[in-house]
Structures are given as C-alpha cells and as structure tokens.
Amino acid sequence: MxxxxxxxxxxxxxxxxxxxxxxxxxxxxxxxxxxxxxxxxxxxxxxxxGLNHHPEINKALAQGVEKFGSCSSASSLISGYQYAHQHLEEKVCQWLNKPKCLLFNSGFSANQAVLSSLANENVAFYLDKLSHASLIDGAFGQNGYAKRFKHNDYAHLDQLLTTSKYSNKLVVSEGVFSMDGDAADTAILGNICQTNHAKLYIDDAHAIGIKGTHGEGSVADNADIDIIMATCGKAIATSGAFIACDNDLHDYLVNFARHYIYSTAMSPANAWATAVSIELIEKExxxxxxxxxxxxxxxxxxxxxxxxxxxxxxxxxxxxxxxxxxxxxxxxxxxxxxxxxxxxxxxxxxxxxxxxxxxxxxxxxxxxxxxxxxxxxxxx
Missing domain, CATH: 3.90.1150.10 (Aspartate Aminotransferase, domain 1)
Known part of the structure; x- marks a missing residue:
C-alpha cells in the first residue's frame, strides 16, 4: 500500500x-x-x-476582544495591521531600545522568516551548534551558505569569520539555550561580529523576561545585538513572537519575508494583552x-x-x-x-x-x- x-x-x-x-x-x-x-x-x-492566568493580563485580553475583536481577519499587509499591533510594537521597541519591531504568530515562523528571506548566494550564516531547530531549518533549508560553530566556542567562531569569503555574514545564537540552560556571552559575540564586520542575531526566547533589571533579556549585557527574536508564549505568557531590529531589516522583511506577508496577523486582542504583560515584567x-x-x-x-x-x-x-x-x-x-x-x-x-x-x-x-x-x- x-x-x-x-x-x-x-x-x-x-x-x-x-x-x-x-x-x-x-x-x-x-x-x-x-x-x-x-x-x-x-x-x-x-x-x-508565573504570569499565565494573571488577572491584569486576562482583563487586557478581554478588553482587546471588545475593542478589536478576537481575530485580525487578514494579513498585516492587507487589513490585519491594527492599533493594538502598533501599540505592542512600540512597547517592544521602548523595552529593548530598538528602532523597529515586527510581530509573528510563533517563534518558529519568526526565525524561519528572517533566515529564509536573507538567504542568498552572497550571505553566510554561522550558527551555534545548539541552535534551535527553527534556526537550523531556516538557515540550512535555503540557498545561502550555513556553518555551525562549536557550542559557545568563540575562538572557533572567530576563526570561521576571519577566513570567510563572504561579505554578508550573520552570526546566530541563543540568549539562553533551551535544553542545557546555559547562556551565550552576547557581549563577546557582539565584539567578534564587529571585528569581522558581521551582524548578530539572538534568539532570546528563554532569556526575555528573565535576564536584566527590567526583564529585557540579552540586551541587558550591553551587547551590540543587531536582531533580537523573542517569543511571547513563555515568560511573557501570551502567544506569538517578535523581531526587534533596525529600519532596513524591518522594511526588508515586510517586503520579502513570506511567513509575514502570507500569514494572518497576530490576534489584536493577544497583542493588547501582551503589552500589559510586558509592563508587569518591567516592574515586578x-x-x-x-x-x-x-x-x-x-x-x-x-x-x-x-x-x-x-x-x-x-x-x-x-x-x-x-x-x-x-x-x-x-x-x-x-x-x-x-x-x-x-x-x-x-x-x-x-x-x-x-x-x-x-x-x-x-x-x-x-x-x-x-x-x-x-x-x-x-x-x-
């Protein structure tokens, strides 16, 4: 059969x-x-x-449904981008000190969106050996060049970058690694990237809300992180994910990230509740x-x-x-x-x-x- x-x-x-x-x-x-x-x-x-079931987040979710409905009803580039989304993006930008933010329905889709849209014959990805499956799939399932460096081995990464023939280099790691629980030294990663004219991408799914005085994650290390991905379904206790980045990457993703272009936008009620959750994280x-x-x-x-x-x-x-x-x-x-x-x-x-x-x-x-x-x- x-x-x-x-x-x-x-x-x-x-x-x-x-x-x-x-x-x-x-x-x-x-x-x-x-x-x-x-x-x-x-x-x-x-x-x-422990924010899941928090009464203020639940109240905000209910308010969001009342104000905006439970569904965005379209992709962000059609009619799905609403005030609740803009409000959350501005909140994330203020929190992480980044110019722009873009919302996704999951961390998996956010990681794949960035890496798959950047992949081409002139781009090289360098991933930590213990990078999440979504990062591996996004980097290695495309036309670009991808290489993994030994876990948290910065000498190995520096060697790979120094000998790289590519002018566009993106280093990919995680703020906190989901299965081992150890952290990347994002300050060292940032210095290595600057020296080798590379960009730094950090998946902060398990660091956001946990690290930093205000739960801002790996940016608390004062590292020069170009792209931050964080999920909302863990410490933030809602759902979805976001990419925080500069203006150029934001505009590029809006135009070329298929996961963003062709997906129904995050629920506006969820976006409204997420903004309240971030406020709680910052102060508690x-x-x-x-x-x-x-x-x-x-x-x-x-x-x-x-x-x-x-x-x-x-x-x-x-x-x-x-x-x-x-x-x-x-x-x-x-x-x-x-x-x-x-x-x-x-x-x-x-x-x-x-x-x-x-x-x-x-x-x-x-x-x-x-x-x-x-x-x-x-x-x-």
Missing amino acids: SFDFLRTRVEQQDLLNLKRRRVLVEQQNARHLVVDGKQYLNFSSNDYL HWRREKINHLSQLFSTKLDQHVNLLPTSSSIHAIVLGSEQQAIEAANKLKAQGIWLTAIRPPTVAKGTSRLRVTMCSSHKEQDINYLAESINKVIQ
Whole structure:
C-alpha cells in the first residue's frame, strides 16, 4: 500500500524509545497541572514568571476582544495591521531600545522568516551548534551558505569569520539555550561580529523576561545585538513572537519575508494583552529574584551523583544518558506527583537524554525541596 512508511517509521520510533505522544492537560498553571484527574507539581512549564492566568493580563485580553475583536481577519499587509499591533510594537521597541519591531504568530515562523528571506548566494550564516531547530531549518533549508560553530566556542567562531569569503555574514545564537540552560556571552559575540564586520542575531526566547533589571533579556549585557527574536508564549505568557531590529531589516522583511506577508496577523486582542504583560515584567522584579533564589536552592539540595549541567537561567538539565533511563526516571517521578518530561533525541544529542527542570516564580521552597528529594531517590 502507498504511504506504508507512515506507520513503519512511527513503530521504529517506539522501538527506540523515541516515540512522542501528546498528553491532555485538564488544568495547568506554572506550579501545578492536572492530567487524568490527578494533580502534579509542574516542573515542565515555560511560564517562568508565573504570569499565565494573571488577572491584569486576562482583563487586557478581554478588553482587546471588545475593542478589536478576537481575530485580525487578514494579513498585516492587507487589513490585519491594527492599533493594538502598533501599540505592542512600540512597547517592544521602548523595552529593548530598538528602532523597529515586527510581530509573528510563533517563534518558529519568526526565525524561519528572517533566515529564509536573507538567504542568498552572497550571505553566510554561522550558527551555534545548539541552535534551535527553527534556526537550523531556516538557515540550512535555503540557498545561502550555513556553518555551525562549536557550542559557545568563540575562538572557533572567530576563526570561521576571519577566513570567510563572504561579505554578508550573520552570526546566530541563543540568549539562553533551551535544553542545557546555559547562556551565550552576547557581549563577546557582539565584539567578534564587529571585528569581522558581521551582524548578530539572538534568539532570546528563554532569556526575555528573565535576564536584566527590567526583564529585557540579552540586551541587558550591553551587547551590540543587531536582531533580537523573542517569543511571547513563555515568560511573557501570551502567544506569538517578535523581531526587534533596525529600519532596513524591518522594511526588508515586510517586503520579502513570506511567513509575514502570507500569514494572518497576530490576534489584536493577544497583542493588547501582551503589552500589559510586558509592563508587569518591567516592574515586578520579585519574580526574577525568586527564580534565582529557587534555582540556587535546587542546586544545593541535589546529591553529588546527580549530573546537573551548569546554568544561570531558570532551566536546569539533568543528563541521564539513554532514552530508556530518561523515560523511566520521568515515570517514577510522576508516580510521586512530579511532572517532568523526558527530553530525547533529536531534541538533544544521542546519549544525552535528560530531565529538563524549569523553575517558575510560582513555585515554593517546599516544592523545590520535595523535587530534589525525589530526584535523589529516583536517580541512583
């Protein structure tokens, strides 16, 4: 029969302990979720600042629906670009000190939009080895030249740029890496790019809201970042994404980024709510301070045999090795009322399957103590 490979490939994934399955979550917030009627402590949420369900954001969303409707009803270049979108763009520009901002419906589409529209025979992309799949797909699925440098190895990047024959060079990295939780040194990256006449693109999905006095992400490092992408569905607790950049790239993307041109614009109600969320992030410093406190507490409570990767973010990776080990550990923790997802290839390299623990400001010290105690028992 035709398309027999559909079932065959999924069956192969199952045999390799790599099959992915959806789980129906009945209720959720940054601290708890409910699955099949059972409540778990939730350590797999990207709602880092605990802003999901915030009454002011919910109120703004309702106001946005009342003012603008739930849908933009068209692409931004037809009739979908509304005041709510302009308001959010101006808010982002002020927050990140950038001239222009462009809104997208997801971080994946934003990353692909920029890289695919820039790709041509005169452009070279240099990506950190651990760059997100959307960056890899955007850079390597096009006609331009793409090369990956060793993770956070700035000498290797400098060597690649110094010997590059291309006049248009774009360095791509992440502010905080989603699976390891470590950060790029964007100040060093900025200096290397300036020296080698390259542009710097930072995916700040997991740093926005978390880093900086006002949650401004990697720009807090005083780095010369030319392009910033950040998602709204994590710390910002709404949905969509944005690109913050200069005037030239903004105008170029409006004219040549197919993901932007041919997609219905972000919901204006969502844009309205997102602007309110950013205001909360800027002023409620305690959320970031609490994450730092809980993260430090967690690292001190784990036994020495637990392989916790170094991190300065809200992401804590515990590397176990095989896919089977990660699945078994996750299942044992679920039996103790803790929800942690086993992260397996191809999301991470083979032999580095892990538990990815995320700290949120909604967690309590007692949650962290119980989590560490349970992990110490499960991982021997």
